[in-house]
Amino acid sequence: xxxMVQRKIPFSQAxxxxxxxxxxxxxxxLMVRTCxxxxxxxxxxxxxxxxxxxxxxxxxxxxxxxxxYSWSVMRRAPEPYAIAYVRLAEGTTxxxxxxxxxFDALKIGQKVKLVFILSEEGTPVPMFxxx
Amino acid sequence: xxxxxxxxxxxxxxHPTRKAPDKSLAQLHAEVAKGALEDAGLTKDDVDGYFCAxxxxxxxxxxxxxxxxxxxRHADATDLGGCxxxxxxxxxxEAIAAGKCNVALITLAGRPRSEGVATGTAPRAGNPAQPxxxxxxxxxxxxxxxxxxxxxxxxxxxxxxxxxxxxxxxAASHHAQHNPHAMxxxxxTVEDVVNSPMVADPLHxxxxxxxxxxxxxxxxxxxxxxxxxxxxxxKVLGGAETVKGQLGGDVDLTWSGARRTGSAAFAEAGVxxxxxxxxxxxxxxTITVLMQLEDLGFCEKGQGGRFVADGNLISGVGKLPFNTxxxxxxxxxxxxxxxxxxxxxxxxxxxxxxxxxxxVKDCGLALAHGTGGMLGSRxxxxxxxxxxx
Numbered sequence: 001x002x003x004m005v006q007r008k009i010p011f012s013q014a015x016x017x018x019x020x021x022x023x024x025x026x027x028x029x030l031m032v033r034t035c036x037x038x039x040x041x042x043x044x045x046x047x048x049x050x051x052x053x054x055x056x057x058x059x060x061x062x063x064x065x066x067x068x069y070s071w072s073v074m075r076r077a078p079e080p081y082a083i084a085y086v087r088l089a090e091g092t093t094x095x096x097x098x099x100x101x102x103f104d105a106l107k108i109g110q111k112v113k114l115v116f117i118l119s120e121e122g123t124p125v126p127m128f129x130x131x
Numbered sequence: 132x133x134x135x136x137x138x139x140x141x142x143x144x145x146h147p148t149r150k151a152p153d154k155s156l157a158q159l160h161a162e163v164a165k166g167a168l169e170d171a172g173l174t175k176d177d178v179d180g181y182f183c184a185x186x187x188x189x190x191x192x193x194x195x196x197x198x199x200x201x202x203x204r205h206a207d208a209t210d211l212g213g214c215x216x217x218x219x220x221x222x223x224x225e226a227i228a229a230g231k232c233n234v235a236l237i238t239l240a241g242r243p244r245s246e247g248v249a250t251g252t253a254p255r256a257g258n259p260a261q262p263x264x265x266x267x268x269x270x271x272x273x274x275x276x277x278x279x280x281x282x283x284x285x286x287x288x289x290x291x292x293x294x295x296x297x298x299x300x301x302a303a304s305h306h307a308q309h310n311p312h313a314m315x316x317x318x319x320t321v322e323d324v325v326n327s328p329m330v331a332d333p334l335h336x337x338x339x340x341x342x343x344x345x346x347x348x349x350x351x352x353x354x355x356x357x358x359x360x361x362x363x364x365x366k367v368l369g370g371a372e373t374v375k376g377q378l379g380g381d382v383d384l385t386w387s388g389a390r391r392t393g394s395a396a397f398a399e400a401g402v403x404x405x406x407x408x409x410x411x412x413x414x415x416x417t418i419t420v421l422m423q424l425e426d427l428g429f430c431e432k433g434q435g436g437r438f439v440a441d442g443n444l445i446s447g448v449g450k451l452p453f454n455t456x457x458x459x460x461x462x463x464x465x466x467x468x469x470x471x472x473x474x475x476x477x478x479x480x481x482x483x484x485x486x487x488x489x490x491v492k493d494c495g496l497a498l499a500h501g502t503g504g505m506l507g508s509r510x511x512x513x514x515x516x517x518x519x520x
Contacts, residue, residue, distance in 0.1 A: 012265040043380030044266035050379030072279035092380030
């Protein structure tokens with residue numbers, strides 16, 4: 001079953017800590033917050049590194065490639081959609097949707113690539129599609 | 132300080148309603164409080180500690196202590212989601228051990244069924260200040276698809292099957308047939324479960340718990356008071372709580388907080404999983420039960436599917452009778468929070484007051500464990516071990 005109908009994507013709101021992430025999204029770039037003290041990327045983005053608690057974190061642009069860690073198609077919805085966790089090449093795992101795909105062919109371990117889908121509010125939201 | 136033997140569960144009451152359009156939320160809280168105090172043989176004026184969580188109206192203890200006109204010297208509104216009330220028993224024991232109160236009242240109530248809440252299938256916006264919301268709400272996380280992703284990963288890692296998950300529901304239904312208050316009393320088969328409509332892969336409709344109104348309450352007291360009451364003495368042996376999230380992006384859906392709370396509670400109680408005669412295991416979904424059983428140590432990690440299969444959770448049939456009231460899968464899930472009913476059925480089993488068809492013989496040691504919030508994103512866990520003295 002292909003997702004012929006893209007459901008409307010709701011958007012919450014950015015705040016002072018996350019505004020640069022959404023500004024970059026509007027330029028088609030996925031930013032991952034990375035710690036210069038411990039060297040690890042994390043998700044979701046924070047000012048204080050959740051791994052080592054250093055405040056020396058910075059935005060780095062992600063390659064946009066990753067693989068599916070887990071997924072589920074929400075069948076009981078007006079327009080079924082696939083939620084997933086995708087492990088990014090940068091080593092951190094984000095919640096997302098898999099779009100423009102055959103839901104019945106989704107698999108854990110499948111390679112995926114970044115696409116941006118416009119939210120109702122107009123901000124592009126990072127999602128993934130089979131690579 | 133250990134809570135081992137420092138407090139007893141003296142009163143337990145489950146509201147018989149499963150749909151309460153004609154009652155208010157505060158009224159349901161008060162009705163279950165009244166029921167549990169009468170069960171214990173105590174009055175509201177004996178209560179000097181009150182425990183509630185996010186299901187309580189208004190400002191929790193402020194609203195409900197005033198509504199019930201209690202006089203408390205200890206209040207606790209800790210919220211770990213649906214497992215909270217299991218943690219509340221341990222917290223009440225801690226407060227009693229520290230001399231902060233003598234008689235602790237714990238209440239839960241809710242009316243999601245009357246209010247028509249699409250509990251499991253509707254994404255919730257949440258408060259924008261909640262730090263994860265802007266990075267998750269756009270993707271449509273619901274209760275069911277967050278648990279479903281755990282099931283999907285469990286199948287991938289360990290070869291768990293939908294048929295094995297279905298056995299959890301089959302066992303619950305075998306118990307629910309004897310509970311006149313249960314919402315779903317028909318015994319179902321593995322085939323019924325796997326042939327029911329898919330809600331969120333790989334969870335079918337019958338892998339999901341019910342949506343019900345209702346509630347429950349518990350009364351926890353200090354040893355001297357327990358000794359003065361006429362009810363069987365149910366001693367608190369050990370308890371533990373934790374919170375597990377996405378680990379800063381090192382997401383691992385294969386284990387739950389039960390891994391931490393189980394070992395801690397067993398150590399405090401001085402017993403092992405093999406000693407447990409009856410277990411109340413939070414059953415928001417079939418996968419919840421399977422993962423918690425592994426993490427509590429009832430079987431090896433990855434062996435949960437084999438452990439629950441072939442009726443191993445059915446009282447009188449298998450090795451680990453669970454949720455003999457029918458659980459959340461068949462009986463009720465008041466306020467979308469199943470923690471308190473888990474403790475209540477464990478107390479019934481220890482007292483020998485479960486339905487005769489499901490009563491475990493010589494049930495001297497029981498466990499209640501729960502998962503609150505979302506197993507697949509961030510959840511609370513609580514374990515409680517109880518003994519009949």
